[in-house]
Amino acid sequence: MPNIDLIDSFADDLTSIRRDLHAHPEIGFEEHRTSGIVAEKLAQWGIEVHRGLGGTGVVGVLKGKGDSGRRIGLRADMDALPMEEHTNLSWRSTVPGRFHGCGHDGHTTMLLGTARYLAQTRNFDGTVAFIFQPAEEGLGGARAMLKDGLFEKFPVDEVYGLHNDPDLDLGQVSVFPGASMAGADFFDITIKGYGSHGAMPHNARDPVVIAMTLGQALQTIVSRNVHPLKSAVLSITQIHAGAAYNVVPGEAKLAGTVRAFDDGVRQLVRKRMRAIAAGMAAAFEVEIEVDIRDIFSVLVNHEEPAHAVAEVARGVVGGDNVITSPRPRMGSEDFADMLQAVPGAYFWVGHGGSVPLHNPGYIFDDKMLPVGASLFSRLIETRMPLAQA
Numbered sequence: 001m002p003n004i005d006l007i008d009s010f011a012d013d014l015t016s017i018r019r020d021l022h023a024h025p026e027i028g029f030e031e032h033r034t035s036g037i038v039a040e041k042l043a044q045w046g047i048e049v050h051r052g053l054g055g056t057g058v059v060g061v062l063k064g065k066g067d068s069g070r071r072i073g074l075r076a077d078m079d080a081l082p083m084e085e086h087t088n089l090s091w092r093s094t095v096p097g098r099f100h101g102c103g104h105d106g107h108t109t110m111l112l113g114t115a116r117y118l119a120q121t122r123n124f125d126g127t128v129a130f131i132f133q134p135a136e137e138g139l140g141g142a143r144a145m146l147k148d149g150l151f152e153k154f155p156v157d158e159v160y161g162l163h164n165d166p167d168l169d170l171g172q173v174s175v176f177p178g179a180s181m182a183g184a185d186f187f188d189i190t191i192k193g194y195g196s197h198g199a200m201p202h203n204a205r206d207p208v209v210i211a212m213t214l215g216q217a218l219q220t221i222v223s224r225n226v227h228p229l230k231s232a233v234l235s236i237t238q239i240h241a242g243a244a245y246n247v248v249p250g251e252a253k254l255a256g257t258v259r260a261f262d263d264g265v266r267q268l269v270r271k272r273m274r275a276i277a278a279g280m281a282a283a284f285e286v287e288i289e290v291d292i293r294d295i296f297s298v299l300v301n302h303e304e305p306a307h308a309v310a311e312v313a314r315g316v317v318g319g320d321n322v323i324t325s326p327r328p329r330m331g332s333e334d335f336a337d338m339l340q341a342v343p344g345a346y347f348w349v350g351h352g353g354s355v356p357l358h359n360p361g362y363i364f365d366d367k368m369l370p371v372g373a374s375l376f377s378r379l380i381e382t383r384m385p386l387a388q389a
């Protein structure tokens with residue numbers, strides 16, 4: 001059982017929708033045009049539309065033919081990245097500094113394709129909530145929807161989401177139970193030293209030297225404190241200080257991200273970061289402020305829903321194309337928060353692109369649109385089957 005024929009028959013429409021969204025990218029919480037198009041399409045297909053959840057979020061509700069109380073949520077993210085696109089595609093971004101470099105335009109379109117097919121066929125017994133989420137790229141769109149009562153207003157028994165993957169081949173699916181994507185903190189560290197002439201550093205408490213020392217010391221957390229069989233990443237991605245050749249600045253800032261798959265490891269890293277900074281502050285007689293913010297939860301797939309995705313995928317893309325060996329990723333994904341509220345699973349679907357996600361040359365392969373829509377649709381028909389007449 002490959003793609004669903006009906007979905008294949010409107011694949012060209014999906015490609016047009018996707019390329020239009022691609023040409024008009026909007027970043028987190030600014031998805032006004034995108035969510036407008038989503039709402040308009042859903043309404044056009046006879047789906048009940050609710051707007052404004054978590055700002056620009058949209059939820060479509062569709063009942064199947066049966067009258068069971070079963071309910072399943074399907075989620076897609078809608079936001080682009082604040083970066084330039086460097087491709088020569090005729091549908092490339094028309095907005096400077098905005099680019100669908102993670103393929104969320106494709107995710108939105110695949111969920112629209114699913115909605116169109118299910119609205120036309122309704123061969124399922126229960127209710128589907130199509131969840132179009134804003135601001136996945138580190139701005140907390142999932143949490144914003146949850147805070148606005150997503151699952152109180154639209155309760156579901158299970159929820160599913162997917163991401164495109166240029167590292168897999170077209171038609172390959174990866175899904176497995178357990179921790180699948182890392183939790184992430186973002187941090188800012190401010191070293192409040194004392195400035196002086198660059199030629200007279202003895203008059204300063206030099207925050208630049210302290211920043212370099214602290215940056216090195218923080219690297220010992222992963223190498224010396226985290227259990228060798230557990231994993232964590234601590235990356236300092238920004239260092240800011242100074243503006244002149246002959247001035248020791250008064251302040252230096254470090255910023256970056258921490259990733260781990262285990263909440264205990266996350267706690268340990270935060271504790272050690274604060275302790276090392278406090279020790280460094282005492283040693284160098286300065287003040288060091290440490291601000292660590294929990295941005296993404298660890299994404300944990302639930303056992304049974306993950307197996308269900310694999311089973312459905314075997315039917316759509318063939319058993320050889322379904323990878324169920326654990327391949328946890330250090331990247332993060334805010335669908336994790338939805339999975340903490342409701343059981344479900346998150347899976348990866350391959351495509352013909354080979355440029356990495358978030359690279360300025362990233363290309364989304366439209367051939368995967370009917371694949372993703374078929375997977376979502378079969379998931380609904382399989383998890384909420386119509387009773388045989």
Ligand code: NI
Pocket residue numbers: 102103104136163
């Ligand atoms: Ni993404």
